[in-house]
Amino acid sequence: MNEVVVRLAGVGRSFGGIAALTGVDLTIGAGERVAVLGASGSGKSTLLSLLNGSLEPSQGSIELFGAPVAGLSSGPRRELQRRVGTISQGLDLIEQVRVLHNVNAGRLAEWGASRSLASLVWPRPDERATSALEAVGLGWAVHERTERLSGGERQRVAIARLLIQRPELVLADEPVASLDPTTAAEVLNLLGRVTEVSGTMLVALHQPQLAREHCTRAIGLREGRLVFDAAIGDLAPTLLDELYARA
């Protein structure tokens, strides 16, 4: 395996005594594109939230890029978070502002306070912002208000924000759940382009077919436990039946 990007050992997380994730061991190397499959409530979002640091594990340990995540002080923690890009179904865009502002939001960690504030008062599209927007086909929308864009366009703004962040690990939580099949395929292709730089992606999906087309490996979660971990070619219908069968 290439350099290890993600390593989970016995990771569990519970909410008010109810376990959302239990005893997950998982290692992901650089360049892998991993589909995270499972029914609603199986623990997919919890897993991704643990990886981007918005949740902390109740048990076990997490290592990213070869270093433990627990106990980091705020500086190194931010540096680590800068290397991880997240995109979720809700997109988390700032609706009331122009597209450029949302794209630049991906650079705040790199920019620091004074430059960030300056860009808010005096937003100027530079080469990187323009090319990120052009890469997602939104070169025309730099000065559009985000709330006026369609669902698919907004999805692409969120991807442009990831492109400009240049993360080494991309976490995508059901990024195509509300999109039609053509747009969904486009979005996953674009996410693939984000990871061309960094190589590694975890994407929670509900459509096994999309996983087959866009990923190299698949893991299955059921009731918070890892029930399979297979190369994408080995993703057999029986595995999926077991994953989505009612308890």
Add this chain to the structure above:
Amino acid sequence: MALRRGVGALAVLLPLAWSMRRALPDGTVVNSGGAPLIGDLLGKALSPRSDGEFLHVVLQAAGTTLAFAVLGTAGALVIGLLGGLVLSDVAWSRRPPWPLRLLRAGLRGLLVAVRSIHELVWALLLVSVLGLDPLVAVLAIALPFGAQTAQVFGDTFDALPTRALRALRGAGAPALPAVVFALLPPAGPLMLSYSFYRFECAVRSTVLLGAVGVGGLGQELVVSLSSRNWDEVWTLIAAVIVLSALVDAWSGRLRTDMAVASCSEWSAGDSTGGVGAAGRRRSRSTWARWTTIAVVPGLIIAWVASGVSLSGLTSNRTRMLTGRLLDDLIPPALPRGGAGEVISAVLDTLAMAVLAMAIAVLITVVVSPWAVTARRGGGPPAPLPVRSARWLAWAVARIVLLVLRSVPPTVWAVIALLALFPGVLPGALALGVYTGGVLGRLVAESWESVSPAPREALRRSGVPGAIATLAAVVPASAQQLVTYTLYRFEICVRETAVVGIVGAAGLGRLLAENLNFFRFPVVTTLLIASFAVSLASEVISRRLRRAIRA
């Protein structure tokens, strides 16, 4: 249910009966010697002073009032923005470490204390340090308004969706840029609208501050009132009303354009009401654009015109006087009459507030139903004479409410004191008339949002209009009236200080007397007593409002 109603009725009637007893002691309350003065005052209503020289004075005073209000509001917004960010939970992605938590709790307490002191009392305290400096007016507005704004902005931030902020923090963005990027844009329209609501209040408060002598329309009013130049009084009152109406109209228009919280929502502390609505704002409001463009030049003009300078804050004299004031204020002491005098003043304050609220509710019930802007129902339009009569009633009701709330309570008090001997009654009358104007407007605005659908449904099934209104509109409207009455009661308790200062009764009067004689240790005791009374009334009113909503 019946039991609850009974308890509710007793809770209203008992304090009212007690307050009436306190306001009407055995001796005479009516000053028969004042009747000719009242006659003079009314006689001049039709011949206000309108020569060029005096109008020039009035115009200049109006400019000063406006400049103080602009600068005071600006100061309040700076305090409010910083305080709001510190107080809001959202701005802190994680639980802050304990020293910071302690600091936040301290700041919260400090802000509560700062806003519990009325701006007029602030002005009196600041005058004893800064002298009659224009800065006094600005700070006396900025401090209590800033504390209030911090609370509202903090609540506004906490009511916003946090996903975008969490996403930015999750991507490693430092705290301040993340907050500025993700929270300020969605909060912007609400903050602008609230700023204008505050500005509206600031104009009224600046007029009040005239009683201290810091300039503007209020001071001219006090001078003309005390020299009994009634013709000047009427001109000045007209100027106050016009200024107030212009600012109200401007700020009202801005809020309608941006479709954010109405005045009534803001003032009832429901800052979250507008968060969802902000999305429905008119995307290109010319008013909002011009207002935004006018902010910076407006501030500069206000700064230059008012002659405010910050140098007073850092001068040696100020430092010395502040030191002396703080030395004098501590330790607190009782007034000459002992604890009994303080308790009696507290009881007077409460009685005054209860009576004032009763008067205000009476005014509201009589005037507000006419002041509601009617929405067209589904039926055929009423005949022209009916529509004209309705419009006329609406205009008169709105003007009455505007006049009642635009004339500062101090002026109402001075007028009441012409006819009545000092005591609880003139204070309650003055405060009641003024509060009636404020409450009447809030309630009329909130009644506009009562859904007409249930009434229309009854009408369609053949129920006569009046009965349909009684069955479908009155219950919902009554609840809003009660909620706003309780909320205004809190403010009314605080404002008793104002009428006290011009000589009515209660803690305000005692405070003004002791400040006049530089008995600062007593002032501290009285400030603590005012703080306790206003905190208690706030807690009780908040509990009751929550109980009603439940």
